[in-house]
Amino acid sequence: MAASLGGKSTTLRSGVKDEFVKVRKRELEKLTTEVMQLREFLPRVLNGNLIEMLHKARAAGTMKERIAQEQEQLRQECLHLQSRLDAVQSECQKEREEKLLLREQLWQSSAELQQQADFCSDLGASACSLLWTCSAGEDVVTLWVAQGKLQSFLTVAGQTLESFVKSLDEEVNAQSEDYNTHEHQFVLGLAGVITNVAAVTCGRNYLSSSAHVLLDTLMRLLELMKPGVFPKLKVLMLMALYNVSINVKGLKYISENPGLLPLISTLLEDGDWEVCLHSLRLLQSVLLEEELLVPLGSSLLDPDLLARISQLTSSLQPSVKLAAQQTLEDLQTHQQGQGSKPTSF
Numbered sequence: 171m172a173a174s175l176g177g178k179s180t181t182l183r184s185g186v187k188d189e190f191v192k193v194r195k196r197e198l199e200k201l202t203t204e205v206m207q208l209r210e211f212l213p214r215v216l217n218g219n220l221i222e223m224l225h226k227a228r229a230a231g232t233m234k235e236r237i238a239q240e241q242e243q244l245r246q247e248c249l250h251l252q253s254r255l256d257a258v259q260s261e262c263q264k265e266r267e268e269k270l271l272l273r274e275q276l277w278q279s280s281a282e283l284q285q286q287a288d289f290c291s292d293l294g295a296s297a298c299s300l301l302w303t304c305s306a307g308e309d310v311v312t313l314w315v316a317q318g319k320l321q322s323f324l325t326v327a328g329q330t331l332e333s334f335v336k337s338l339d340e341e342v343n344a345q346s347e348d349y350n351t352h353e354h355q356f357v358l359g360l361a362g363v364i365t366n367v368a369a370v371t372c373g374r375n376y377l378s379s380s381a382h383v384l385l386d387t388l389m390r391l392l393e394l395m396k397p398g399v400f401p402k403l404k405v406l407m408l409m410a411l412y413n414v415s416i417n418v419k420g421l422k423y424i425s426e427n428p429g430l431l432p433l434i435s436t437l438l439e440d441g442d443w444e445v446c447l448h449s450l451r452l453l454q455s456v457l458l459e460e461e462l463l464v465p466l467g468s469s470l471l472d473p474d475l476l477a478r479i480s481q482l483t484s485s486l487q488p489s490v491k492l493a494a495q496q497t498l499e500d501l502q503t504h505q506q507g508q509g510s511k512p513t514s515f
Contacts, residue, residue: 291352298359305366311373320367320376327360328387331407335391338399354400361406364388368413378420385414385424393433401442408437408448415455425456431475438478443487450482450493457500476501 304310314320334357364384367373377385388407395404414420424430437449479501482494 295352295355302359302362305363311370315372328384365410368410374417378417397440405444412452435475
């Protein structure tokens with residue numbers, strides 16, 4: 171700054187060049203005074219709230235930038251998830267189509283399997299019926315025993331009978347009179363073959379000495395079957411046991427089973443007259459062997475057993491009535507009755 175000789179103006183240098191602007195001293199002093207006043211009063215004007223608002227505005231701007239970044243990141247993630255969703259939906263649709271195809275194949279396989287099962291059941295029933303018929307010939311059973319192939323058949327037959335009896339729906343079958351299905355005929359055929367084998371002397375001897383497991387199975391299955399359930403099968407199994415009881419060894423083995431008399435007592439309440447008849451015949455066979463009466467002891471005089479036999483003496487079936495009367499006489503006298511004969515069915 172330079173002052174003129176007159177002292178009334180001031181010259182200012184401006185820019186890089188040596189240029190000056192003349193300003194009156196009074197105006198410069200006025201400008202200086204205004205600047206000083208601004209410095210003094212500016213803090214009063216810009217109070218704390220305004221400053222705080224400026225800080226908040228600055229923070230809001232920063233937050234806005236961060237939110238924008240987060241939104242962009244979320245948008246990218248959303249696009250990624252949408253892409254994955256589209257891929258999963260496509261895969262799900264593919265799996266659904268495959269599932270429908272597999273279900274259709276399963277239905278076809280089930281239908282084919284049912285057809286095969288029906289065929290095998292029909293074939294088994296027919297084969298067992300034919301075998302049952304063949305076993306009625308004494309020479310056929312004799313040949314079977316001589317060939318030594320009877321044991322495998324008896325094992326399979328016992329297991330099949332046990333599996334069948336345990337799978338019976340007793341509530342349904344107790345009210346059903348129809349036992350003509352292939353499965354029922356198959357099981358009846360197996361039991362019929364066993365009965366006819368036991369009706370032949372060599373077959374009876376074989377069962378008495380080499381088929382104790384089968385005999386135990388027959389008695390156990392008779393115990394499992396409820397009254398009124400599949401009486402035809404019960405009759406065949408009782409006939410088989412009766413035929414075996416004609417053999418002394420067979421009768422001794424059957425009589426040694428502690429559940430024999432309770433089983434007979436239960437079967438006498440079955441309601442089917444044929445079951446009652448063959449139960450009485452089995453009991454008569456036991457009573458015919460005097461040596462077996464001593465170990466049986468008081469079991470033969472069980473009041474429930476005697477009461478049930480007494481009731482059967484009034485049966486409308488002549489054969490049941492006669493068998494009940496004879497059994498009562500045998501129990502009362504403990505004497506040997508008429509000889510037993512093998513039965514074929």
